Amino acid sequence: MSELVLDGVTVSRGAGPVISDVSLTVRGGEVLALVGPNGAGKTSLIESISGVVGHSAGSLSLDGERIDRLSRVSRARKGIVHIEQGxxxxxxxxxxxxxxxxxxxxxxxxxxxxxxxxxxxxxxxxxxxxxxxxxxxxxxxxxxxxxPKILLIDEMSLGLAPVVFMRLVPIVQSIAESGVGVLLVEQFTQLALGIAREAVVVAGGRVSFQGTAEDLHADPQLLHRAYLGG
Incomplete structure (x- = not known):
């Protein structure tokens, strides 16, 4: 199955970096939840993967092939599909x-x-x-x-009632089970963690937790500390 690898990715906008030194792996057949407080840089990171914005440091690879210099269209043709907000x-x-x-x-x-x-x-x-x-x-x-080989979903729940979003969550899970790697950025943290295998929390532009979604889902205090950047 496909594998997307980010190694030390930094994304800068304006005066400086909005998210720094992020390393993560999205594997086919799994959901990776990318969560954190508003303004933490989650959307900038996901946009750097699809090619909406550039990155200022680090590397991005799909199935062992560097995609850093590819256009957004070329990345899409390689199998990176981005569902943006809205x-x-x-x-x-x-x-x-x-x-x-x-x-x-x-x-x-x-x-x-x-x-x-x-x-x-x-x-x-x-x-x-x-x-x-x-x-x-x-x-x-x-x-x-x-x-898609890799599906990037940015705040699918935006503007939706929780009950409507809950109808969509199992579908995202079934897409992953079909062999697609899903990187899910979501404000409904517990629901995202409930279908994810791995989780990354970003706070203050940096990774504050990286590990199993089950650990975060089961320990509210651990999640709280990660959101605070501890």
Whole structure:
């Protein structure tokens, strides 16, 4: 299975680094939860992986191949798919048309829809008419249809009610179980830890904890200290 490796990655914006010296590994078939307080640099780190922003130090490799100098498009073609904040759908297009951007055949479209019976009922509706949760389902389905090796998910829950987000959590887990490596940045920390194998906490722009998600999930005090940068 695929493996994404970050070694000593630093991302700078403006006057200096927003996140420094991060090393982590995202393995196919697993979820790695990247959590921490707001402003800790999580989004900057995930954007540096997909190529939205550059990094100022360190290296990024996919399956042993350096991807540092590749464009965002080239990284996507290598299998790095980035779900950014904000449910990036094309509102004037139908659900079918949105999914057809990555699903090239009817069979691929059917496979992308399989986890989302809600979408099957609205396949020919304009995406603008869908609820926020349904739009996020479209984003997930479209990303899965792109056949990612590594899926980067940035704050999937943003603007969603917890009950809606909880409907999506098992789907992320099933995507990982299909062999995809998932790096999940999420504000609902306990839910993210509940489906992750490994966890990285960043606070103040640096890694304050790296280990099993089970350890963090079971010990609120350990999580609290990590969020404080201890």
């Amino acid at each position: 449910r990036a759908v094309f509102p004037s297009l139908t659900v079918r048309e949105n999914l057809s951007l990555t699903a090239r055949t009817p069979a691929e479209l059917e496979a992308a829809l399989a986890p989302f019976p809600e979408l099957e009922k609205r396949i020919d509706s304009a995406t603008a008419l869908l609820s926020g949760g349904e739009q996020q389902m479209v984003v997930l389905a479209r990303a899965f249809a792109a056949k």
